[in-house]
Amino acid sequence: MAKSTKTKLHPTKNPISENIRGSMVELLQTHLATAVDITYQTKQAHWNVKGMNFIAVHKLFDELHEVTEAYVDDIAERLTALGGQAHGTVQAATENTVLDPYPLDLVKSEDHLKRLTDSYAKWSAAVEKGIDEASEAGDDLTEDLLTEVGRGLDKSIYFLESHFQA
């Protein structure tokens, strides 16, 4: 979650006011942490899933991993473009993620599909709020980035939950 302590920024010619950049960096820090977290939740599922549809879900989880890994980079680099210092380590992610810890003992594909859906839905809801926050702040480019992330998350939710909706 965003910290209340004032975010220190690097000097930059970025035209957005320092005040807004500070709040956008705090916002993006939460999403960076969550992106790092979910990137390894998908790998956890990729490595440990078992069941009759093994190959399909094993590959799906790796594809989802690649999508979120790209988001890690996009979010971190928007944050640094605003003059922020990215908190991109696993330890920082543990402190700032909006997600609950992924259970280490899941095996069955349906369990991984449902648990990952929960994670994606939770992050998607936080991204929705972030889009509003960026919009209210007038930071169109952060709003656009979060909109792209949100659209991708919702597509991933569709891919995950289509396995158990019918």
Ligand SMILES: [Fe+2]
């Ligand atoms: Fe692999």
